[in-house]
Amino acid sequence: MSSYVKYSEYYDLIYQDKDYEAECDFIELVFKKYSREPVKSVLDVGCGTGGHAIPLMKRGYSVTGIDVSATMLEKAKHRAAASGVTLDVYRKDIRSFNLKREFGACIEMFAVMDYLTETSDLQKALKNIRQHLREGSLFLFDFWNGLAVLRILPEVRVRTFEEKGIKLTRIVRPELDAINHICRINYDLLVKGTGKALEEVKETHTIRFYFPQEIRHHLEECGFKLLKFCPFPDLEGKADENTWSVAAIAKATGGGR
The missing domain is CATH 3.40.50.150 (Vaccinia Virus protein VP39)
Structure with missing residues (x-):
């Protein structure tokens, strides 16, 4: 988990x-x-x-x-x-x-x-x-x-969020393992705060449909x-x-x- x-x-x-x-x-x-x-x-x-x-x-x-x-x-x-x-x-x-x-x-x-x-x-x-x-x-x-997952299929998504001087861009790259009913969701977060260097966060969440x-x-x-x-x-x-x-x-x- x-x-x-x-x-x-x-x-x-x-x-x-x-x-x-x-x-x-x-x-x-x-x-x-x-x-x-x-x-x-x-x-x-x-x-x-x-x-x-x-x-x-x-x-x-x-x-x-x-x-x-x-x-x-x-x-x-x-x-x-x-x-x-x-x-x-x-x-x-x-x-x-x-x-x-x-x-x-x-x-x-x-x-x-x-x-x-x-x-x-x-x-x-x-x-x-x-x-x-x-x-x-x-x-x-x-x-x-x-x-629905197998009919529609997960897709790459990009979205930007801003709040209180923080700008965050989230890139979602899914990898579908249909035979095992698994989707690996690769998150790439690019975070820029006021006066701070760009931070990159990478995480993979494995879920089952x-x-x-x-x-x-x-x-x-x-x-x-x-x-x-x-x-x-x-x-x-x-x-x-x-x-x-x-x-x-x-x-x-x-x-x-």
């Missing part, structure tokens, strides 16, 4: 235009439509810098976050404090963490699941998440849809029942072979404990 090493330092700048509030609207719609009782406590797996956790806390939810990146978690705590909330975060591996408590729902957003490239790791994570949920609790996550029925199978094997696939973040939409990012909505069943 990637810990975002150097990339994490510039994470919030790169994703400054990501509409976390709209995604939290989607999360709340899922809670209200599919939860058998009001959701109060939320486990945010792969919480990053708190992009979803903080807005959810401001909406009245109790949120606990875990992530493998210490840098991300420090940013999450600072952002939470600046927003007037206290966010409980832990540096944990999603395959083996144990918080010794249960939650009303679990979210795992922004393709965190795709960083589990081995089937055994995916099942460890799913079983572990199940242990932190009460029977009937919801589990919501999004993933790269293999049908999954197919919907594959996800259904693993959920059922690990104590969940799939409730719905939909485009992320469009609860009423219909996911198909052109939907790159698919949301899976599942509930914890009695078979996973």
